[in-house]
Amino acid sequence: MTRPRKPIASLLLVLAAACGPALAADGPAAGPPDAVEAARMQWFEDAKLGIFIHWGIYAAHGTSESWSFFNGQITWPEYMSQKRDFTARRYDPQAWADLIKRSGARYAVLTSRHHDGVALWDSKQGLNVVRDTPAGRDLVAPFAKALRKDGLKVGLYYSLPDWSYSDYDVHTRKEKRYDIRKEPARWQRYLDYYQGQVDDLAKRYNPDLWWFDGDWEHSAQEWQADKVRKEILARNPKAIINSRLPGNGDYGTPEQGVPILRPTDRYWELCLTMNMSWGYQPTDNAYKTPGQLIRIFADTIAMGGNLLLDIGPKEDGSIDERQVRILEEFGRWTGKNAPAIYGTRAGIGFDYFHGPSTLSADGRTLYLFVDGRPNEDLMVKGLDNKVLRARVLGSDAAVEARVVGKHDWSKVPGLLHIKVPDAALDPVVTVVALELDGPASLFKEHVKPIESN
Numbered sequence: 001m002t003r004p005r006k007p008i009a010s011l012l013l014v015l016a017a018a019c020g021p022a023l024a025a026d027g028p029a030a031g032p033p034d035a036v037e038a039a040r041m042q043w044f045e046d047a048k049l050g051i052f053i054h055w056g057i058y059a060a061h062g063t064s065e066s067w068s069f070f071n072g073q074i075t076w077p078e079y080m081s082q083k084r085d086f087t088a089r090r091y092d093p094q095a096w097a098d099l100i101k102r103s104g105a106r107y108a109v110l111t112s113r114h115h116d117g118v119a120l121w122d123s124k125q126g127l128n129v130v131r132d133t134p135a136g137r138d139l140v141a142p143f144a145k146a147l148r149k150d151g152l153k154v155g156l157y158y159s160l161p162d163w164s165y166s167d168y169d170v171h172t173r174k175e176k177r178y179d180i181r182k183e184p185a186r187w188q189r190y191l192d193y194y195q196g197q198v199d200d201l202a203k204r205y206n207p208d209l210w211w212f213d214g215d216w217e218h219s220a221q222e223w224q225a226d227k228v229r230k231e232i233l234a235r236n237p238k239a240i241i242n243s244r245l246p247g248n249g250d251y252g253t254p255e256q257g258v259p260i261l262r263p264t265d266r267y268w269e270l271c272l273t274m275n276m277s278w279g280y281q282p283t284d285n286a287y288k289t290p291g292q293l294i295r296i297f298a299d300t301i302a303m304g305g306n307l308l309l310d311i312g313p314k315e316d317g318s319i320d321e322r323q324v325r326i327l328e329e330f331g332r333w334t335g336k337n338a339p340a341i342y343g344t345r346a347g348i349g350f351d352y353f354h355g356p357s358t359l360s361a362d363g364r365t366l367y368l369f370v371d372g373r374p375n376e377d378l379m380v381k382g383l384d385n386k387v388l389r390a391r392v393l394g395s396d397a398a399v400e401a402r403v404v405g406k407h408d409w410s411k412v413p414g415l416l417h418i419k420v421p422d423a424a425l426d427p428v429v430t431v432v433a434l435e436l437d438g439p440a441s442l443f444k445e446h447v448k449p450i451e452s453n
Helices: 035-047 076-085 093-103 140-149 184-205 225-235 290-302 321-336
Strands: 049-053 107-113 153-159 170-172 209-213 269-272 306-311 357-359 365-371 378-380 387-392 400-404 415-419 429-436
Touching: 035 153, 049 093, 049 321, 093 140, 093 321, 107 140, 107 209, 140 153, 140 184, 153 184, 184 225, 269 290, 290 306, 290 321, 290 357, 290 365, 290 429, 306 321, 365 378, 387 400
Parallel strands: 049 107, 049 306, 107 153, 153 209, 269 306
Antiparallel strands: 357 365, 365 429, 378 415, 387 429, 400 415
């Protein structure tokens, strides 16, 4: 993975008007895309949850993926010695896909090649696990097949730099092989290499989503990013590309922390680890609890984004039981609260409700996410709609919704109070659905002194 960076807005998504339903108070979103763009991005916008998978030779000795040798924690030969211990002997791609589906995720992204240059498929050039490790086989193909069997979208991560490749200009943080301006022919050989790998991945697996990384080391022009995007879309016009193909991405990629302000990208995805590491590191026990991660997920979708939650399988292909438990708990919660998750849009913002919220695509159902056990009624401010029905998702318990403090001579809405029975509360986050008399409408004026009543 990479150091945190600000997401790069797609060139197609820089319009200034608010997107619908434009109700979130956290900050504006970019303008609406055209019909073709919206149709291409529809499944991604609706999916909400994806699973990131960092798997490679770095799992063998539990070192940081690529960065451990780049930053000088170990030498490059020491890092590469992990090749001999990467077996994938317990790799069950269908079990992976089934677990991902049970979690409620709608897509997954596998690291086909990280910055270390070790590909998980039989690449013609460079290092790969087929020729260079005991795994001895293509690890991408069966996983892509298993995902599609389960009706999930296939995403492939690909690092633009390869710090191990002799014709790439950077080797470690302290060692640069050459200046691309002085040796353009050598740089062109690298461009041919990486673009050849991208073309090979496209031909073999036709991914639904491309997750590029490592873009900071060169400009969009130097990467020939425009060319790469055109070639990807020429082969698959429905493919989606993240923002780290610089200047040519479809969605932003904030990393390792819920944005405080809503991102300006029309589409965006938070990539997040369960503990502190992307790949498997047995000494990293700083796992977030399932509840903490579900709360992060609720905050993310409340701002209109997706969560790409990472797992790091062991070198043999098995998955740490702690990671399995987190995904299973996600599955319990997403299964119960699916209407408030999939296909929804950003909610009404914290100015109106002290918690995350989402809206149905037509804006006529407002979903409130309730953390823990409230001491008194929930309260929604500034909602101009009448509530036709209030209910807790996954429960048959009656929910009372009443308006307090509404004056017939004032256009300021009253305060909506909602009483949730204790028996209906979820152990982690409860979701209350409010069915409205029309698309959600919020009061946005300043409250002024009374001059007449």
